[in-house]
């Protein structure tokens with residue numbers, strides 16, 4: 001089966017809140033999310049079918065999933081285990097803002113490490129367990145589309161590729177990463193961070209005023 005992982009679109013910045021930060025998409029994020037359905041629909045055809053659309057419970061992932069699920073005529077199945085490592089934190093700073101305003105946090109992520117306050121092994125076990133359940137429930141010709149997060153996608157890639165650090169890859173908003181699971185148990189990272197469908201909508205590629 002093929003697992004197509006889509007990182008959520010750009011969310012807003014939430015700095016102070018009484019509970020966990022759960023930002024909505026920005027206008028740019030909504031536009032990015034609209035680019036996803038046409039790309040995903042190409043994975044259906046022949047004996048291949050898109051069997052499920054699953055999502056992290058966080059709003060930025062669910063709202064990114066919505067246009068794709070609508071185009072496919074499938075529900076968005078929320079899976080708690082696909083939540084990002086930051087789900088209980090009271091702040092969300094988009095990575096392009098962190099680069100400017102929270103340099104130490106940004107540098108730590110870019111060096112491949114989860115934030116200090118995160119229980120890394122518990123996060124990895126929760127994500128890998130959830131993905132193992134998705135794979136076990138799928139038929140060999142199925143594609144499952146999972147809307148998730150940079151950390152979730154990275155720790156799966158770490159496991160599949162045997163990498164040392166949890167956060168090796170820059171995973172762009174609405175980019176697509178595909179992992180193949182064979183009947184015999186072989187796992188293959190087919191593509192990582194495919195982003196041409198949103199290239200000019202990525203913050204670093206926007207026109208400079």
Ligand SMILES: O=C(O)[C@H](O)COP(=O)(O)O
Nearest residue numbers: 007084094095149150151
């Ligand atoms: O890149 C980030 O901002 C962090 O890894 C948080 O993950 P997310 O933005 O993909 O939820």
